[in-house]
Amino acid sequence: VVAKPRLDEFERIARFFAPLAGKGALELKDDAALIDGPAGTQYVLTTDTIVENVHFLADDPPDQIAQKLLRVNLSDLAAKGAKPLGYLLNTALPKSRGAAWLEKFARGLATDQKEFGIVLLGGDSVATAGPITLTVTAIGTVPKGKALLRSGTRAGDGLYVSGTLGDAALGLKILKGELKSRSPKLRRDLVARYRLPEPRLDLGRRLIGIATAAMDISDGLVADLAHLCDASGVGAIVDAEKLPLSPALRAALRADPSLIASVLGGGDDYELLFTAPPGAAKKLSRLPVTEIGRIEAGRDVTVLGRDGQPVKIGTRGYSHF
């Protein structure tokens, strides 16, 4: 018996779903669809499913699960430069999750609806014998034809990220007991980055007209950069020395330098990764972003270490399959 190779998510999409995609689907490469809205606008539609023990832990606080569910979707809207409008919510819950759980979950939704100016538009509630499975489909608006896409960058563009990288991946390690830290504040900060990503909505909207390509980092910097490069038909060089790191992450790295793998390949950052032509550098210097490398001809993604030599990358990002 020869084991059948498993297809990863991107191979599945390319093989089975891309042939079904129509106008507005952006060939299923952008984690979002565009349909015409009222005069001069387009709607951005994006959807994400999260599953207990895959995307969140069974004992995560229900309000924070709700917030994370909304935020991972809002992060996709941010990556398109969209202004969020509302969302549909599908819940598949085991019977063990009763009114008390739901009340906390709904409180998390309410908190983030206020935070991000969105409303609930619809949804579906079903029971499941399996893990909690939650889907949000988020809707936002962009000026017509102006949505940021993953395609569009070219050799010579600068490569940028927002915020800092790797914190969420370390937060997850702490929750799983794989990383010890004696500092309660450090533990708290990193876990918060895992549980409550910050969708970069304001930044995304400011990047309209500046960025030549953009996406959010959910599967890890290197894996997602490879997706952006695929969509644009280019390669990229990342200078590891330039990667923006939080004080908490610098402290953790001092204790264990191998944690750099979590910066390059850990998921759940939900920062924006984008490109812009050299002429945009001055405008971008006023925004909370860091230039980490540049777009090159070819198709390779290379990370250069401190010595200017390519780093061997042991991760392809989070894969479901």
Add this chain to the structure above:
Amino acid sequence: VVAKPRLDEFERIARFFAPLAGKGALELKDDAALIDGPAGTQYVLTTDTIVENVHFLADDPPDQIAQKLLRVNLSDLAAKGAKPLGYLLNTALPKSRGAAWLEKFARGLATDQKEFGIVLLGGDSVATAGPITLTVTAIGTVPKGKALLRSGTRAGDGLYVSGTLGDAALGLKILKGELKSRSPKLRRDLVARYRLPEPRLDLGRRLIGIATAAMDISDGLVADLAHLCDASGVGAIVDAEKLPLSPALRAALRADPSLIASVLGGGDDYELLFTAPPGAAKKLSRLPVTEIGRIEAGRDVTVLGRDGQPVKIGTRGYSHF
């Protein structure tokens, strides 16, 4: 220890989710949301999640699972009078469902995309340790302000359904081994009604400007009629003698009259239930619909039997919780 009463789906929605609903959500009473589209149109958004062993059986053919998933959503669009445009698809699949399953599943999607003139717009694919969990969010268009709603009917309106009732419920009984039939054709017809509902899209669009309220029947006639009456603030009387029944269902009823419960309360019909003023009767006589009763003042739903006396109704429809 006192057992906590479980909340049913509608109580959950009213208590936890309705307070979160915004403009366009139709108070979460319509299984659909409306947002403005290009000049003179609105988009109808609707979403349904189906779970293995709840909404379909583990060994149902994958292509038919895909078709049912699309059709239950298209049925919601039909109930709004919408023209379908496209859909987003979220799959949560156990690792045991590999390329062979997905290939058949995608073939079912392709078949119905062609059948109903829709395209795939986006989605998400994740792995789950639990049952197959599938979500479709469907998008259609209606002329602005013309969508059929569950509210809007009043006392004196006639009550109508499309097609025939109860077939799908009997099909499910056959698949579960709860109903025997010696006729292969009868078995095949009823099972097909369970596995492949027929969204009444053409009818829905023709009902714009005629129907005063509409919905599709997914949880059973009586339960769904109660929802329509709730949304409109009215009651209704159904004349059981007038219920449209297929030849297969009549044959089954002759053998077991108690199966009438499947006509009144069995789910999965996906026929349209709607109301119209008496003046519309002539127009409606040219459509594949049957008048089954009328809207009344009050809030009660009553079913009259052959003797003109109220039938005791032992079902409240399918409930997930």
